[in-house]
Amino acid sequence: MQPKPARRQKSALTIHDVARYAGVSPMTVSRVINGEKNVRESTREAVNAAIRALNYQPNPAARSLAGADLVRIGLLYSNPSAAYLSEFLVGGLDQVSRSNIQLVVEKCDEEAAEAAAARLLNSGVDGIILPPPLCDSPAVLKMLAASHTPAVAVATGRPPADVSAVRIDDFEAARQMTRHLAGLEGRRLGRGQGFGVGPVERIGQRPVQAHEPHAPRAVEVQQPVHHPRIEGAQVQQEDERDLAPLGLQRQGPRAIEALGGGRQETGFQPGDRGGVAAGGAARVGIVVGPVAEIEGDAGDPVAPGLQERPGAGADLRGLALGQERVAEPAPRAALGQRGQQRLVAHDVGLEGGGRGRGEAQVAPGVVAERAARLAPEPEGEARVGLGLQEAAVDEAGGRRLGPLQGPQDVAGDAGAGLPGRQGAVRGQVVKGQRDLHRPRRLRQQRGGQGERRRPHRSNSDSGTASAIAL
DNA sequence: CTTAGCGGAGACCATCGGGG
DNA sequence: CCCCGATGGTCTCCGCTAAG
Incomplete structure (x- = not known):
């Protein structure tokens, strides 16, 4: 009989090992890993050097445990084009892997879109991506609005006012x-x-x-x-x-x-x-x-x-x-x-x-990346333009990047409106069903009193506006 | 006084093991 | 069998120090 694995692999590197190596606190290492700004450049370099030297990889389980903010995004699609979906998925997966997001894919016929959307909602996703043609499905959009679930309509011609959109201007x-x-x-x-x-x-x-x-x-x-x-x-x-x-x-x-x-x-x-x-x-x-x-x-x-x-x-x-x-x-x-x-x-x-x-x-994958980045936001719009625009604007001496907008541009503080952490909710999770439950922060009543608002992280899944809206 | 940079305390939650 | 503390790695919140 195989012995049970130890809870912790004693040889596994932790943030503490990196901290010792770099001569800083674990907190500082965490800041560097998450790309927070308030770290001196020399300190950041020292931490990055330690990470490289030790070949440290953050423990995703521990991250999820600590942050309890595993974001799950649903991708509801009915597009019959395998090529489109393939590219779309690659782009979406690129983004979710960078942002520690889980992507849940749900296929449906257009006629059964509502039922499929309901399944996604019941599984507790934080947001839903709607590629065409479902991006223009009034029934689906209405259902998402009623459940207060952020959604991103991709390549929609007429983005509804209360739904995020990634589209080409x-x-x-x-x-x-x-x-x-x-x-x-x-x-x-x-x-x-x-x-x-x-x-x-x-x-x-x-x-x-x-x-x-x-x-x-x-x-x-x-x-x-x-x-x-x-x-x-x-x-x-x-x-x-x-x-x-x-x-x-x-x-x-x-x-x-x-x-x-x-x-x-x-x-x-x-x-x-x-x-x-x-x-x-x-x-x-x-x-x-x-x-x-x-x-x-x-x-x-x-x-x-x-x-x-x-x-x-x-x-x-x-x-x-x-x-x-x-x-x-x-x-x-x-x-x-x-x-x-x-x-x-x-x-x-x-x-x-x-x-x-x-x-x-525009490659579907790129659009999907945008959508995946935008999906957890309560509302927003990323208008995807042309590279030429940037060049043209730059050349004209402008300081704006053109029509592209990040989520924060239109949604204000991207963290606003999202429920934050609150007290523990022990006892609500059924054994073996944990991954079907909403992340803790979303199990709290949306907009409830006294919640801790989770500051918007400044790593790869955010900071768009600050980088773009110069 | 303000701000940047950083550290400490404690929370997070499933699981295990020991004690009653 | 039940209860409870310990464990794991990383996080947020809060506060401290130093510099401007």
Whole structure:
């Protein structure tokens, strides 16, 4: 008979060992591990060196025990696309592993979405991610609202007021990209070929959902090139020859119009000389407009300073040139070089640029990461934009990152509204069923009196706003 | 006085083992 | 059999010290 394992492996490294090695208290080690700010840099380095030297790994069980805050997020999906789900899961798992979050996946048919949502709620999840098409399911959204469970609608066209959302801000993207391109007048950009035309036609009426199987992939334009409502983006006759290979000569104005129904809403100003149409919740970026100067050379710097930023140049090339290949998915490669949180917009970037279609497709995995990060929040919105936006804003000397917003931007203190720790609740946990129960902090009455509010941690699962809203 | 940086005390909870 | 203390690693809260 096997002897029972000791409760504690005496040889296991603990935070105390690291503390002794580094010459600090366990508390300080904990602060360093959790990325808290109030640690002197020299102390932080000493602790990190000790962690490396001892190859210390925090004990997740002990963490859960101490914090009692294991966050569980439900992912309710009915999307039949295995590829989409696969990418979505990878991104989501990346984020939850970084944030010590447990991901619970629940599949359902659209007809059975309510029952599936109820199962998730009963299992005690802290928040639910709703990829399309369930993100727009009124019944599910209503159920989540009634249970006061935070939810994140992914790629929704019309995020409800009381539900967090991760979506692409097509309009702001188009606005900023257009302005940026307009500022490149006279520069050699490159010739695009085989641009795919996203489902732009219907944008003026309502946002087109990426999952809509019948969303138009090409626009059949019947409008004249010179549209009276968008004179700032008129395409000159001579430009049309160059536009011809793009197949966009007549679609540009139309697309621009579709973006907002007119110049005022799209943000185009008199004198703007280009346009970018953005279509669909997961598809952005079609270059239109007077591209007579465009001539292809992938190696050309497309804008001053852009190549100095990792990925930024590739972003623009991938978008503006529609090349057959982009050397590497630079936006993701840049992740971490400039701080994980701040690179969200950059990270999303134009991963699809390598498809040679001149369109940017935001990877579902990246969106899922955003959603997983946002899910436990009571409300908030992360608008996922383009890497180009960051570059453009930076280049203009702006200090804002663009339209991207972190949860705290819109939700205030992300910890507010979340129940904190209270006294013990011994006796409420059924043996063998513990993992089906809510974390302790959520077992407390939401918004109850006298609860200890758990300060928002400053490690990887938070701090977004402070990093972004400069 | 304020703030940064840090440490101590005690809580967290499932499980085990010893004593009554 | 029941009760209760000990155990495990990490956390939050609170308070202290030093520096500005």
